[in-house]
Amino acid sequence: MSTLKLQIVQDSDEKNATFIFENEDHTLGNPLRYVLSKHPDVSFVGYSVPHPYEEKMHLRIQTKSKPARDVLKEATNTLEEMMTTLKGKMEDALREAEIS
Amino acid sequence: MINPQKNDPKIRILSCTDEKIVFTLREVDVSVVNSLRRILLGEIPSMAIEMVEIINNTSVLPDPFIAHRLGLIPLTSNYIQDFNFPQDCNCTSTCDNCCVDLQLSRKAETEQEIGVYSADLISTNPRVTPVRDPETPRGILLLKLSAGQQISLKATAKKGIGRHHAKFSPVSCAVFSYEPDVRLSQAIIDDMPANEKEAFVTSCPKQVFSSDPMFSVIKIHDQDHWNCMFCQECVNWAEENHREGLVIVKHREPNNFKFTVESTGSIPAAMIVKLAIQQMMKKLDLCRQATDNIGNQLTVLGSLDGEYLESDL
Numbered sequence: 001m002s003t004l005k006l007q008i009v010q011d012s013d014e015k016n017a018t019f020i021f022e023n024e025d026h027t028l029g030n031p032l033r034y035v036l037s038k039h040p041d042v043s044f045v046g047y048s049v050p051h052p053y054e055e056k057m058h059l060r061i062q063t064k065s066k067p068a069r070d071v072l073k074e075a076t077n078t079l080e081e082m083m084t085t086l087k088g089k090m091e092d093a094l095r096e097a098e099i100s
Numbered sequence: 101m102i103n104p105q106k107n108d109p110k111i112r113i114l115s116c117t118d119e120k121i122v123f124t125l126r127e128v129d130v131s132v133v134n135s136l137r138r139i140l141l142g143e144i145p146s147m148a149i150e151m152v153e154i155i156n157n158t159s160v161l162p163d164p165f166i167a168h169r170l171g172l173i174p175l176t177s178n179y180i181q182d183f184n185f186p187q188d189c190n191c192t193s194t195c196d197n198c199c200v201d202l203q204l205s206r207k208a209e210t211e212q213e214i215g216v217y218s219a220d221l222i223s224t225n226p227r228v229t230p231v232r233d234p235e236t237p238r239g240i241l242l243l244k245l246s247a248g249q250q251i252s253l254k255a256t257a258k259k260g261i262g263r264h265h266a267k268f269s270p271v272s273c274a275v276f277s278y279e280p281d282v283r284l285s286q287a288i289i290d291d292m293p294a295n296e297k298e299a300f301v302t303s304c305p306k307q308v309f310s311s312d313p314m315f316s317v318i319k320i321h322d323q324d325h326w327n328c329m330f331c332q333e334c335v336n337w338a339e340e341n342h343r344e345g346l347v348i349v350k351h352r353e354p355n356n357f358k359f360t361v362e363s364t365g366s367i368p369a370a371m372i373v374k375l376a377i378q379q380m381m382k383k384l385d386l387c388r389q390a391t392d393n394i395g396n397q398l399t400v401l402g403s404l405d406g407e408y409l410e411s412d413l
């Protein structure tokens with residue numbers, strides 16, 4: 001399948017950056033935006049899909065102290081943890097439904 | 101929005117068959133639920149016919165018409181992991197690891213008109229066959245042949261995803277809705293004559309309200325509130341009939357959803373949901389690897405102009 005490509009557009013310092021995800025869209029952008037907006041070090045986060053024909057998603061992060069890149073990685077880890085938990089819960093629920 | 105650190109989702113399966121799964125999902129943010137829905141529709145791979153070689157077609161339907169109909173037939177894809185995407189396969193054109201051949205050959209020998217069904221497609225791989233269920237053992241009607249007409253063709257099924265063509269989507273429906281909260285005012289109900297109560301109960305197109313034959317009491321049965329589709333017909337009825345406050349319809353909680361997934365039959369519904377979660381994890385894994393990599397080879401492109409969305413889409 002199409003692979004993810006990530007580019008970074010850095011502003012004056014490490015704390016502000018726009019990440020360009022190729023071959024991604026709202027499916028990844030929206031949950032990342034949600035997790036980042038809850039991150040204590042993030043002062044601004046937003047995402048956009050500039051054109052529907054181009055498979056590109058832009059994610060803008062501005063932080064208070066850490067580099068934006070590290071914060072993005074933390075958010076990815078948080079989201080991955082959430083999905084792991086969801087997977088476990090889903091399997092439990094399905095097993096339960098099968099028994100009853 | 102709930103705090104991602106809390107991370108305590110609650111799932112309850114309301115019903116689960118191979119064709120359809122309904123479950124409630126609590127304490128998960130809408131953005132994550134919507135991602136799952138988008139993955140279900142567009143990123144779970146399945147097999148579908150990609151190429152059709154018409155050998156003989158004397159039916160009334162033109163070749164492209166039949167080819168298109170063939171493409172939309174769901175094929176069993178339980179072993180989809182064993183197949184490669186055509187673009188990733190090592191072969192030069194087609195091979196057993198990326199393609200499955202199917203054949204169709206029917207002729208109306210007698211005076212009688214015959215129907216050609218999806219079950220008439222003969223697959224070379226028993227793992228990838230047109231979906232059949234006990235109720236319609238012959239599958240989907242493709243075309244009809246009258247006396248003397250005939251159809252014969254070769255088709256090739258390939259692996260793909262719904263984002264590229266909807267025929268690859270393993271779900272016929274993937275929707276979620278907020279849990280409705282429908283409340284009645286008992287004081288106003290007591291004040292209403294039976295004919296008005298009847299008019300009110302029938303004002304709801306989804307039969308959320310139930311009543312006894314004499315229309316003395318109006319109730320919402322245990323799970324009936326789930327039928328509500330937030331159409332506000334009942335609220336409008338109350339306003340038009342000067343019974344303001346008779347009924348209130350709203351979302352129960354912001355992070356409480358009912359998720360319905362219907363399978364086309366290519367993969368069991370519960371399996372599709374599990375695959376969707378896995379797909380999301382795969383995506384995040386790629387994302388993490390990518391963030392690691394840009395650390396070393398930083399591409400600085402200068403600043404960008406553009407609008408950024410802050411709200412939910």
Ligand code: SF4
Nearest residue numbers: 304328329331332334
């Ligand atoms: S909002 Fe519509 S569906 Fe819901 S209870 Fe009222 S009339 Fe019925």
Ligand SMILES: [Zn+2]
Nearest residue numbers: 189191195198
């Ligand atoms: Zn191949």
